Amino acid sequence: MQKPAREELWMGLEVGHLRGSVPPIITPIVDDAVDYATYADLVSFQIENGSHGILVNGTTAEPSTLTVAERNRLVDIAIEAANRRVPVYAATGSQSLAETKLLTDHAVKAGADALLIVTPYYIRPPQRGIIAYYLEIAQRHDLPWLIYHIPGRAAVSVTLDTLKALKDESTHFVGMKHAVNDLGFVSECIGEFGSDFRIFVGLEELSFPMMAVGACGLMNAIGNLKPDALVEICEAVWRDDLDVARNHHQRLLELNQAVFFDTNPIAIKYMMKRLGLIRQNEHRLPMMSATPKLEQRLDSVLKRAGLL
Secondary structure (H helix, E strand, O other): OOOOOHHHHHOOHHHHOOOEEOOEOOOOEEOOEEOHHHHHHHHHHHHHOOOOOEEEOOHHHOHHHOOHHHHHHHHHHHHHHHOOOOOEEEEOOOOOHHHHHHHHHHHHHHOOOEEEEEOOOOOOOOHHHHHHHHHHHHOOOOOOEEEEEOHHHHOOOOOHHHHHHHHHHOOOEEEEEEOOOOHHHHHHHHHHHOOOOEEEEOOHHHHHHHHHOOOOEEOOHHHHOOHHHHHHHHHHHHOOOHHHHHHHHHHOHHHHHHOOOOOOOHHHHHHHHHOOOOOOOOOOOOOOOOOHHHHHHHHHHHHHOOOO
16 A cells, blocks of 8 residues: 555544554663664554554653664664554654754654654753744654653643644644643643644543543553553543543552652563563663562552452
């Protein structure tokens, strides 16, 4: 089948395809090197278990401990492994505009379907700086792009006025991943921009509540363990079966909470190792693997969840 032109592929795609469970896949590390073969397997695992998309180099992938070349290679592998079966979202943000340009240019050229660009972290820029930063990047490509809004890590928030300015100036700005305990802001955005504004849930414990008020999908770390459960939450909400979605959400509650027993993705990587999804729960400094005490606590969670 001939690959459709980008204009045809993305006409209205923010409504039809930019939604659902899009797990941020972890980066497997073995002996301080990225295990690219296992990463490709994890992409296939997600697709085989029904995930609606793949997120490369999200927070759960520990991108700040990777080189630009490693991040770009992960994008290449995800696109190849996905083989157009689901959209591939590339997270291309950094604290550096120059680095963000390099990552974004590569993802666009490689064939990513959408971009997720984190607010510049550590710098704590003014809102006018955030606007100028994003517009500088947006003028380089025509892919749908979303803001990654995670003030707990980036130490900066975006305002509704900033989002309005970006919508006015960038026609392919389509939404955000919202990793903030603020349902009110979700409702304000949908009220201002309409239901086509793509908001992905970035905090596990808010999965069902945020979707119930209008979020289009989930970009949750727990999807590395239980992709099918997150798919079921999304699809239950889409068919207005809120009781089913709520029940799935409640059953995942302890697993969702376990993600943050230590800095993400320490817990996720350990649990994935216990389930045989990765060989080692290895990290690069300054991140570290789970302590024996945390391992015991996570084993108990997995047993109660019926996974061990």
